[in-house]
Amino acid sequence: MVTLTIDGREVQAEEGTTILEAARESNIYIPTLCYHEEVTPYGACRLCLVEVARNGREKLVASCLYEVAEGLRVKTNSERIASNRKMIMELLLARCPNNKAIQDLARQLGVEKTSFKLEDKQCILCALCVRVCQEVVGVSAISLVNRGVDRQMATPFYEPSDVCIGCGACAYVCPTGAIGFEDVGDTRYIHWPNNKMEFKLRKCKTCGNYWAPEKQLDYIIKKANLSPDAFDNCPDCRD
Amino acid sequence: MAKRETKRLSSPQELEALRKSIIEKRDHNKPCITICGGTGCLALAAQDVITGFRREIQEQGLETKVDIRITGCPGFCERGPLVVIKPENILYQQVKGEDVPEIVSATVKGNIVDRLLYTDPNTGKKITYEHEVPFYRKQKRLLLGDNSNIDPTEIRDYLALGGYAALSKVLFEMSPEQIIEEVKKSGLRGRGGGGFPTGVKWETCRQAQGDTRYIICNCDEGDPGAFMDRSLMEGNPHSVLEGMIIGAYAIGGHEGYIYVRNEYPLAVKNAQIAIEQTEEHGLLGKNILGSGFDFTVRISRGGGAFVCGESTALMASLEGKVGEPRAKYVHTVEKGLWEQPTNLNNVETWANVPLIIKNGADWYSKVGTEGSKGTKIFSLVGKINNTGLVEVPMGISLREIIYDIGGGIPGGKKFKAVQTGGPSGGCIPESLLDLPVDFDQLTKVGSMMGSGGMIVMDENSCMVDIAKYFIGFLEGESCGKCVPCREGLKRMGQILTDITEGRGKEGDIELLERLSAAITDSSLCALGSTASNPVLTTIRYFRDEYEAHIRDKRCPAGVCKELITYLIDEEKCPGCGLCVKACPVEAITFMGKKKPVVLDQEKCIKCGICYDVCKLDAVIKK
Ligand SMILES: Cc1cc2nc3c(=O)[nH]c(=O)nc-3n(C[C@H](O)[C@H](O)[C@H](O)COP(=O)(O)O)c2cc1C
Ligand code: SF4
Ligand code: SF4
Ligand code: FES
Ligand code: FES
Numbered sequence: 001m002v003t004l005t006i007d008g009r010e011v012q013a014e015e016g017t018t019i020l021e022a023a024r025e026s027n028i029y030i031p032t033l034c035y036h037e038e039v040t041p042y043g044a045c046r047l048c049l050v051e052v053a054r055n056g057r058e059k060l061v062a063s064c065l066y067e068v069a070e071g072l073r074v075k076t077n078s079e080r081i082a083s084n085r086k087m088i089m090e091l092l093l094a095r096c097p098n099n100k101a102i103q104d105l106a107r108q109l110g111v112e113k114t115s116f117k118l119e120d121k122q123c124i125l126c127a128l129c130v131r132v133c134q135e136v137v138g139v140s141a142i143s144l145v146n147r148g149v150d151r152q153m154a155t156p157f158y159e160p161s162d163v164c165i166g167c168g169a170c171a172y173v174c175p176t177g178a179i180g181f182e183d184v185g186d187t188r189y190i191h192w193p194n195n196k197m198e199f200k201l202r203k204c205k206t207c208g209n210y211w212a213p214e215k216q217l218d219y220i221i222k223k224a225n226l227s228p229d230a231f232d233n234c235p236d237c238r239d
Numbered sequence: 240m241a242k243r244e245t246k247r248l249s250s251p252q253e254l255e256a257l258r259k260s261i262i263e264k265r266d267h268n269k270p271c272i273t274i275c276g277g278t279g280c281l282a283l284a285a286q287d288v289i290t291g292f293r294r295e296i297q298e299q300g301l302e303t304k305v306d307i308r309i310t311g312c313p314g315f316c317e318r319g320p321l322v323v324i325k326p327e328n329i330l331y332q333q334v335k336g337e338d339v340p341e342i343v344s345a346t347v348k349g350n351i352v353d354r355l356l357y358t359d360p361n362t363g364k365k366i367t368y369e370h371e372v373p374f375y376r377k378q379k380r381l382l383l384g385d386n387s388n389i390d391p392t393e394i395r396d397y398l399a400l401g402g403y404a405a406l407s408k409v410l411f412e413m414s415p416e417q418i419i420e421e422v423k424k425s426g427l428r429g430r431g432g433g434g435f436p437t438g439v440k441w442e443t444c445r446q447a448q449g450d451t452r453y454i455i456c457n458c459d460e461g462d463p464g465a466f467m468d469r470s471l472m473e474g475n476p477h478s479v480l481e482g483m484i485i486g487a488y489a490i491g492g493h494e495g496y497i498y499v500r501n502e503y504p505l506a507v508k509n510a511q512i513a514i515e516q517t518e519e520h521g522l523l524g525k526n527i528l529g530s531g532f533d534f535t536v537r538i539s540r541g542g543g544a545f546v547c548g549e550s551t552a553l554m555a556s557l558e559g560k561v562g563e564p565r566a567k568y569v570h571t572v573e574k575g576l577w578e579q580p581t582n583l584n585n586v587e588t589w590a591n592v593p594l595i596i597k598n599g600a601d602w603y604s605k606v607g608t609e610g611s612k613g614t615k616i617f618s619l620v621g622k623i624n625n626t627g628l629v630e631v632p633m634g635i636s637l638r639e640i641i642y643d644i645g646g647g648i649p650g651g652k653k654f655k656a657v658q659t660g661g662p663s664g665g666c667i668p669e670s671l672l673d674l675p676v677d678f679d680q681l682t683k684v685g686s687m688m689g690s691g692g693m694i695v696m697d698e699n700s701c702m703v704d705i706a707k708y709f710i711g712f713l714e715g716e717s718c719g720k721c722v723p724c725r726e727g728l729k730r731m732g733q734i735l736t737d738i739t740e741g742r743g744k745e746g747d748i749e750l751l752e753r754l755s756a757a758i759t760d761s762s763l764c765a766l767g768s769t770a771s772n773p774v775l776t777t778i779r780y781f782r783d784e785y786e787a788h789i790r791d792k793r794c795p796a797g798v799c800k801e802l803i804t805y806l807i808d809e810e811k812c813p814g815c816g817l818c819v820k821a822c823p824v825e826a827i828t829f830m831g832k833k834k835p836v837v838l839d840q841e842k843c844i845k846c847g848i849c850y851d852v853c854k855l856d857a858v859i860k861k
Contacts, residue, residue: 043720046721061566067569084723087761088723116733125719147717148716148717149725149729
C-alpha cells in the first residue's frame with residue numbers, strides 16, 4: 001500500500017493502481033470518456049487529466065494511466081485542468097453536437113456552446129468498443145481504421161466481419177451510444193457508425209422466443225467446450 | 240571490386256595491423272576522383288557521371304594512375320552532381336556525363352577544368368578548392384567531413400580513417416561506467432528532437448531491470464525536406480554502427496535495430512552492407528574483436544508515417560503493431576521494446592559517439608555552448624541561395640548560417656523568417672537573426688532544434704499561409720488517437736483556412752491561442768504537444784499579418800489568393816492589350832488604343848497572369 005494525497009486528502013492505494021482508480025476508491029470524481037475498468041486504459045480522451053508535482057514542476061498526466069506512488073501529490077481540479085477539460089469538451093461538442101452524453105458532460109464541465117463549426121457525429125473514437133471486443137469478447141471484429149482526422153471506427157475494410165458474433169458488447173460499452181443495437185423478430189441488428197450487420201437469433205425450444213445470436217452461442221459452446229445442445233433453451237426456460 | 244578474403248579480427252592488435260596495411264598500400268599522391276553518389280546527386284543524373292568515369296578510366300587504361308571513389312553526400316546538393324579531385328580537393332560542380340573525358344585528362348596532367356569550378360556569386364570569382372567555397376568555410380564538419388573520403392560500401396575506407404579504433408578502445412581499456420561517464424561529460428544531447436542528455440539516458444537504461452536490453456537507432460526522419468540522417472546513413476554508415484556498438488557495450492545490450500524509413504532505399508542498402516562487413520571483420524556479432532562481447536544489429540524498415548519516429552510509436556511498429564504513441568509515464572529506457580529496457584537514439588547522436596571516445600570528452604565539449612555541445616547538422620532549404628546540408632558548431636548565429644553559409648536570399652528579396660525544428664518548429668523573425676543556435680535558445684524563442692530542419696522564407700511568404708501549411712501537414716500525420724491533437728489540429732486548420740480565405744473573424748487569434756494552449760498541454764505525445772508552435776510563433780512575431788487578413792481582408796505578402804485584388808493603374812496603362820490576350824477568363828477588356836484596359840473584378844479568378852505579363856507595371860496587386 002502507498003499513501004498519496006489527492007486534493008489535499010490522504011488516500012491509501014494498492015501499488016500498481018492508477019490515480020483514477022485510487023480516486024474512485026475514495027469517491028473523488030474525475031471525468032472520463034475512454035476509461036472502463038474491464039479493459040486496458042488507453043489515454044485518448046484526455047478528460048481525466050490531473051496535475052502531479054514532479055521534480056518541482058506541476059505536470060499534467062492522464063490519471064487513467066499514471067500509477068500511484070508513495071507521497072505523490074495530485075490535484076484533480078485546478079484552473080489549468082479545468083481550462084484544458086473545457087477545450088476538450090468544446091472540441092467534442094463540435095464533433096457530436098447532437099449527442100446527449102456529450103451535451104450532458106459538456107454542461108457538467110461548464111461548457112454551454114462550442115467555438116467551432118458543427119459536425120454531426122456520434123462516435124468520439126475512444127476505442128472502448130474495440131478494446132472490449134478484443135480483450136473481453138476475444139474476437140477483434142472491429143477496429144479504428146485510418147490515421148488522423150480520417151480515423152473511423154469500423155470493421156476491417158468496412159466489410160461485414162466474419163468473426164463478429166453479434167454479442168453487442170461494443171454497443172453496451174460505448175459511452176456515447178454511437179452503436180445501434182436492436183432485436184427485431186428473429187434478427188439482431190448492430191449498427192456501427194460506418195457500417196452494419198445482421199445476425200440470426202436462436203429460438204428457444206421451450207418458449208419459442210428468439211433470445212441470442214446463433215453465432216454468439218456457437219462461440220461460447222466452442223470456447224467453453226459445452227455440449228452442442230447447451231443453449232437449446234433460453235435462460236428463462238432452463239431448469 | 241574483387242571479393243577479398245576477410246579474416247575475423249580477434250584482437251585490437253589485429254585491427255591495428257589491418258589498418259596499417261590498408262594505409263601503407265595506398266599511394267597518397269595518386270589522384271582520386273571522388274563522385275557524390277548521394278540521393279541528391281543521383282537525382283541529378285550522377286549515375287551518368289559515375290559510369291562515364293568508370294568507362295573513361297578503363298578505356299584509357301588509367302587504372303594504375305587514377306582511383307575512383309563513389310561517396311556519400313557532402314552536403315552541397317544544390318550544386319550536384321559533385322566531383323572532388325583528391326588529394327588537392329578540387330571541386331567540380333554540376334558535372335555532366337559529357338564533362339568526364341575533360342576532367343580525366345586534366346586530372347592526369349595535373350590541370351584544372353576552369354569552367355566546372357564554382358563561382359562565388361558575391362565576388363564573381365572562381366573557386367578551385369572545396370574548403371574555400373563559402374558554403375563550406377564556416378561549417379565545422381566533424382560528422383559530414385569524412386563523407387567525401389569514404390566509399391560507404393567499403394569498410395576499408397572507414398578503417399583507413401581510424402574507424403573502429405574507438406570501439407577497440409572501449410572494449411579493452413574502458414569499463415561501461417567509464418564510457419557512460421565520458422559521454423555524460425561530453426555534454427552530448429540527443430539529436431532526434433528532444434535534446435535529452437545521451438549519457439544520462441544510457442545510464443538509466445543500464446540500471447533498468449530486465450531480461451535483456453535493446454539498442455535502437457532512429458532513422459525514421461519524417462520531417463519533410465530533412466535529410467541529415469539519410470546522408471549520414473548513406474554516406475558513413477560505419478560511424479553510426481560504431482556508435483551503436485559502443486553504446487550497446489556501455490548499456491549492456493546485445494541486440495540492436497536500425498529503424499529506417501522505407502523511402503530510404505540507399506540508406507537501407509548501405510547500412511546492410513556495413514553490417515555484413517563489420518560482421519565479416521569480427522567487429523559485430525559474437526565475441527567482438529575477441530573481447531567476449533556479443534552484439535547483433537538488424538534493420539527494420541518503417542512504414543513512413545511521421546509519427547512512427549516518436550519513440551513509443553517506433554517501438555510499437557518494430558513489434559509489428561500499429562505505430563501509435565502511448566503515454567510515457569514508464570519510460571522506454573525502463574520498459575520499451577517488448578517491455579524490456581530499450582535505448583533509442585537518433586542517427587546523428589550515434590555518429591557523435593566514436594568522436595567523443597576517440598578524442599575525449601574535453602576535446603568534444605570545447606565545441607558549442609554552455610548547454611549544447613558539439614555540432615549540429617541542418618538541412619537548409621527554402622528561399623536560400625545555397626540549399627543543402629550544413630554542419631555547424633552549436634552557438635553559431637542564424638545570420639551566419641543563412642547569409643555566410645547559405646549565401647543569403649535569392650533574387651535580392653528580403654529575408655522574412657526562418658522556421659527551425661521541422662513541421663512543429665516555430666518561425667523566427669529577422670529581429671532574432673543573431674540568436675545563437677542551440678537547444679535552449681531556440682526553445683526560448685518559441686521554436687525548437689527538432690531534428691534540424693531549417694526553412695528560410697522571404698518577403699513573399701505569408702506567415703498565416705505558412706502556419707496553415709504546417710498545421711495541415713501535422714493534421715495529416717497525427718495518429719488520431721487523442722482528442723486534443725486530432726480534433727484540435729483539424730479546427731486549427733479550419734480557422735487558418737478561413738483567415739486566409741477572407742472569412743477571418745475578430746476573436747480568431749484569441750481562439751487560436753486558447754486552442755494552442757490546450758493542444759500543447761493535454762496531448763498524449765510530443766507531436767501534439769509541439770504542433771502549435773508554428774501558429775504561436777507566427778502570432779507572436781507576425782500578429783499584424785493575422786490582423787491584416789482578419790480586419791482588412793488583406794494579405795500583406797500577396798499570397799492568399801482570395802484576398803488579392805488586381806487593379807489596372809490607369810496612369811501607366813497605354814492599352815497595349817497584352818494582358819487582355821493573356822487573361823484566361825476574359826476578365827480584361829480592350830477599350831481602344833491609348834486607353835487603359837478595364838478589369839472586371841467579378842470575372843477575375845486572381846491567377847495573376849496579367850500581373851506577370853505586363854511589362855509596364857500597370858497591373859497593381861493589392
Ligand atoms: C512526432 C515525432 C516524430 C519524431 N520523429 C523522429 C525521427 O524521425 N527521428 C528521430 O531520431 N527522432 C524522432 N523523434 C524523437 C524520438 O521520439 C526520440 O526522442 C529520439 O529518437 C531519441 O533519440 P535522441 O535522444 O538521440 O534524440 C520524433 C518525436 C516525435 C514526437
Ligand atoms: S463507437 Fe463508441 S465505443 Fe466505439 S470508438 Fe466510437 S465512441 Fe468509442
Ligand atoms: S498527440 Fe497526436 S500523434 Fe500523439 S497520440 Fe495524440 S493524436 Fe496521436
Ligand atoms: S479516461 Fe483517461 S484519457 Fe480518457
Ligand atoms: S547528394 Fe550529392 S551533394 Fe548531397
